[in-house]
Structure formats: C-alpha cells, structure tokens
Amino acid sequence: MNQGTHQNIMTQLGMTSDEYNLVTVLYYIPYIVGEAPSNLLLKHFTPSKWQSRIIITWGICLMLHAAVHNKGGLYATRFLLGLAESGQFAGILLQMCYWYRPDEMSLRLLYFYICGNCSGIIGGLLAFGFDHASGSHGLSGWQWLFLTEGAITVAFGIAVWFLLPDFPETASWLTDREKAFIQARLPANAPRAKEQNFKFSEIVDSLKDVRLWLFTLIWAIYTIGTNGVRFYQSTVIANLGFT
Structure with missing residues (x-):
C-alpha cells in the first residue's frame, strides 16, 4: 500500500525488506506454540466463551498495529497477533469433533476455507480502498486497514459469545432426544463436553x-x-x- 510514498508502512517504520520479512516469522512462532494449550483451555472455558476471547483479543491486536511507530512495535504486535490467533483454527477443528463424525468433517472444512478465501477477497478490496484514503484524519492507508478489520473482528467476537453453540449436551435449542441422537452417532473416541481432564x-x-x-x-x-x-x-x- 502507498508504495513509493512517505505513507508506505516500510518507509514510515524505517524497515528494510529483510527486516520486514521477520514480520511473518514472528507471527507464526507463537501461532504454532499456542495451538495445543489453547485447545486445552477451550475445553475448560467452553468453545463459545474461549473462541470469543480469542477473536476479541485478535481484533484488539489488529487495531494496535495502527499505533506502532517503529519496527520493534510492529514485531511485538505481530507476535501478540499470532498468539491470539493460535487457537482459532485448531479450536474450530476440535469443536467440530463434538458435533460431526470424521466422514462429515471434510465438507464442513470446505465451507470454512470458502469463507477464508472470501475474506481474502474482501480484505483486498478494503486494502485497495484505503490505499487511496491515506492521509485521512492523519492516518495512512495501512493504519486505517488495521483499525477497520480489527473493529470488525472485535464485533464478531462479541457475537460469538452469544451465538456459537458449545456442545450437543448443552444446546438449548435441541430436545433431549436430539441431543442423545447426535452423541450416539459419534465415534467412541469423539470428545465429550464432560471430559475436562487432560x-x-x-x-x-x-x-x-x-x-x-x-x-x-x-x-x-x-x-x-x-x-x-x-x-x-x-x-x-x-x-x-x-x-
């Protein structure tokens, strides 16, 4: 965004190309390390409450990108973003195991990846739009992009707290017969809501x-x-x- 101008992120933060490449590395280190612990916490807090916390924290970390003034600040926010996002995909996989058999997972994951690809298209359109809005209210386009996507993420995280169903056993919109049916069709090694132990x-x-x-x-x-x-x-x- 804004390449060749003083409002380009690398120019504003005084970063070389090699230093900018570390942004990706510092994101994935906590992302990889945090996945397993996050899934253990998901079982403790319930999926809706834990995923909501993850998504809200993720959105806050996104918005914090707009406040950085040097490469150290960008490195720190990317590290925190990777840590916040680490449990999201792994948590979705775990939660699906509470509801679906292994032979039903591929179709649900397909829907998930379609949503991910669509979000990439929307993100690209936002980036194009904010690329031409640099300087508005004293912020560069990349800062507006982080603020906007972060705010949307926080709002979505709040909705997840109330809307995401946790386990078949606790779903208020299912009858007792439906709850028993969903659990009976799952394999013997499927995770259960009552299994809080490690x-x-x-x-x-x-x-x-x-x-x-x-x-x-x-x-x-x-x-x-x-x-x-x-x-x-x-x-x-x-x-x-x-x-």
Missing part, C-alpha cells in the same frame, strides 16, 4: 499413529507453497510494475 497417554498414542505424521508432512508441504504465494503475491505484482 490425559498425557492420549498424546503419546496420537504420536505413535503414522497417519498423523503423514498428514503433518502433507500439511507442511502445502503450507510452504501456499504461504509463499499468499504473503508475497502483492509484492511480486508490484515489482512487475503493476499498480
């Missing part, structure tokens, strides 16, 4: 499963390829001479 033996059993490691390998290869395009596509396009 069993280290379950982690050991999972680590012994070769399918976990094959999935991890596939996911790592997929992530390396897609993230390279996702994070640097706009830079590549700009360097090719396109606006």
